[in-house]
Amino acid sequence: MPRPPEASGDSADSGAGTGDPGAGADSGGGPATARAPARSQPGEIDEAGRQLVFFGAETVEPTVADLAGLLAGPGEVVRMGGTARLSMVVDAPWRVHVLVGELAQRGIAASWEPTEDERHAVRTSYTRMLKPLAVAWLRGATKRPPAGFHLNGRRLRLWLAAAGEVDPPGCRLRLGAADQECWDAVGRALAAVGLAGELLDPAAGGPAYLITGRTRLRRLAELVGERPPTAPPPTWP
Numbered sequence: 001m002p003r004p005p006e007a008s009g010d011s012a013d014s015g016a017g018t019g020d021p022g023a024g025a026d027s028g029g030g031p032a033t034a035r036a037p038a039r040s041q042p043g044e045i046d047e048a049g050r051q052l053v054f055f056g057a058e059t060v061e062p063t064v065a066d067l068a069g070l071l072a073g074p075g076e077v078v079r080m081g082g083t084a085r086l087s088m089v090v091d092a093p094w095r096v097h098v099l100v101g102e103l104a105q106r107g108i109a110a111s112w113e114p115t116e117d118e119r120h121a122v123r124t125s126y127t128r129m130l131k132p133l134a135v136a137w138l139r140g141a142t143k144r145p146p147a148g149f150h151l152n153g154r155r156l157r158l159w160l161a162a163a164g165e166v167d168p169p170g171c172r173l174r175l176g177a178a179d180q181e182c183w184d185a186v187g188r189a190l191a192a193v194g195l196a197g198e199l200l201d202p203a204a205g206g207p208a209y210l211i212t213g214r215t216r217l218r219r220l221a222e223l224v225g226e227r228p229p230t231a232p233p234p235t236w237p
Contacts, residue, residue, distance in 0.1 A: 060154060062105045064129055068136075069155030070099075071143060072186045073163040074176040077134045078141075080126050084134035087123035088162050089115060096120050097230040098161040143176070145185040151193050153223040160224050161231070170212035171220060171237050173197070177207055194219045 067086060071077060075088040086108075090096060096112050099122050103110045108129060112122045124130065136146040151159075163174035173190075175183055183199060190197055190209055195216055200206030211220055220237050227236035 060152070062102070062154060064106050064108070064133065066106070066152075066154040066158060067103075067130070067133055068145075068149065069151065069158035070162055071133070071137050072145070072149075072151065072155065072182070072189070073159045073174055074179070075162060076143065076176070077130065077137055079131070079134045079138065082131060083126040083128050084130035085124050085126045086130055086133070087121065089119050089121050090162055091119050092235075093120065094228075094230040094232065094235070095161055096122055098228045099158070101228075102158060102161065142181065143179055144181050145189070149185055149189055151189045151195075153225060156193075156195075156220070157224040160220075160236070161228065164235075165208075166235055166237055167210070170210050171217060172200070172205070172208040172210050175207040175209070177202070179207075183207065193223065195223075 067075075070086060070088055073088075075086060077084055077086050088099070090099065100110045100112065103124060106129075108124050108127060110122055110124045112120050115121050137143055159173055160171075165172040165174065175186065187197065187199060187209060190211075195211050197209035197211045197216075200208045200210050211217060217237055224237065227233065
């Protein structure tokens with residue numbers, strides 16, 4: 001199992017905005033300082049002969065707005081002055097590798113440290129780049145999805161990397177235990193992209209949405225794209 005990467009330093013600040021940074025578009029949230037390679041257009045056939053899915057992770061460039069996918073799950077965002085910081089606790093080193101890399105693609109530095117319960121706390125530095133996300137998602141100190149919240153391939157990929165769990169014959173997307181006010185809106189966003197799931201309460205192994213059915217699981221796999229190299233094969237749909 002890979003070890004988590006070395007902690008990195010602070011990121012450079014950028015401008016701020018309001019509302020859901022990605023509402024009405026699959027870009028938004030500010031430009032990333034590190035660009036991903038050019039992607040095929042939605043509906044095209046890639047080099048492996050696969051039909052690419054509209055709004056899939058492989059069809060759009062990474063943006064800061066994608067980080068809303070972490071907040072759909074157990075991720076947290078806090079504000080300090082004109083800046084904000086994103087944090088989450090994950091259960092495996094491979095998740096640290098993937099998240100630190102995904103954040104770096106968007107020009108945001110992240111660090112990590114072990115927790116007392118043998119998990120890993122990943123957090124960004126405070127940066128103005130994350131202020132639009134915090135403004136959109138926070139009502140005081142309470143996390144709530146903004147009006148117009150939606151999910152797409154890149155947001156789902158981040159959620160899966162942070163808190164997804166393949167649980168045959170389905171896949172669980174874990175939620176924040178204290179985020180009950182978010183759960184219904186997140187469930188509607190899943191249904192809107194063809195991934196209607198069953199809301200599991202803590203007694204049933206939640207809180208999480210359980211995605212089942214061959215069609216839905218194939219849809220999820222198409223949306224989130226290829227398995228990250230550090231993710232063990234059984235962990236990715």
